Amino acid sequence: MAMYTEEHLQNHDDAFSEEEFTVSVSSDYSYDSNLLKEKINVELMKRQDADYRKQKKILPDGSFLKIESYCTPFVIGSRIRHAITGKRTHCQVGTRDESAFFIVTDTTATSQTARRLYYNSPEEYERHYRINLSTDIKNAFLHKK
Numbered sequence: 615m616a617m618y619t620e621e622h623l624q625n626h627d628d629a630f631s632e633e634e635f636t637v638s639v640s641s642d643y644s645y646d647s648n649l650l651k652e653k654i655n656v657e658l659m660k661r662q663d664a665d666y667r668k669q670k671k672i673l674p675d676g677s678f679l680k681i682e683s684y685c686t687p688f689v690i691g692s693r694i695r696h697a698i699t700g701k702r703t704h705c706q707v708g709t710r711d712e713s714a715f716f717i718v719t720d721t722t723a724t725s726q727t728a729r730r731l732y733y734n735s736p737e738e739y740e741r742h743y744r745i746n747l748s749t750d751i752k753n754a755f756l757h758k759k
Contacts, residue, residue: 663684668682669683681743683720686732690708693705715733716738718733
């Protein structure tokens with residue numbers, strides 16, 4: 615039985631040439647380096663965006679939560695930007711369009727101006743910041759909407 619296993623392993627080793635092995639390793643490396651370059655480029659783009667902010671929040675268990683968000687400048691007529699995705703909507707600040715969003719004013723920024731964050735719902739804000747809002751706040755939003 616041991617002889618059969620040794621023969622089988624020997625034939626198995628012959629099935630793969632050194633070139634095939636080298637190519638597969640280098641293609642994985644190339645793929646990983648391309649992913650790394652892409653991540654770096656995305657991070658650089660975020661840092662150049664004046665409305666982007668990355669902050670750390672301490673959770674009750676002592677761990678940290680990294681929160682990335684995009685604010686909308688409080689300029690009447692500017693396009694509303696989704697707080698999580700950063701996607702600009704067709705809705706405008708200072709119009710009735712705002713009533714469709716749950717708006718949070720973030721005053722923790724280091725700049726003198728407060729940041730306005732627009733969410734689709736209070737629950738979306740809760741998931742993003744891992745907090746619980748009161749049912750009164752949620753009901754007020756549903757009533758307004």
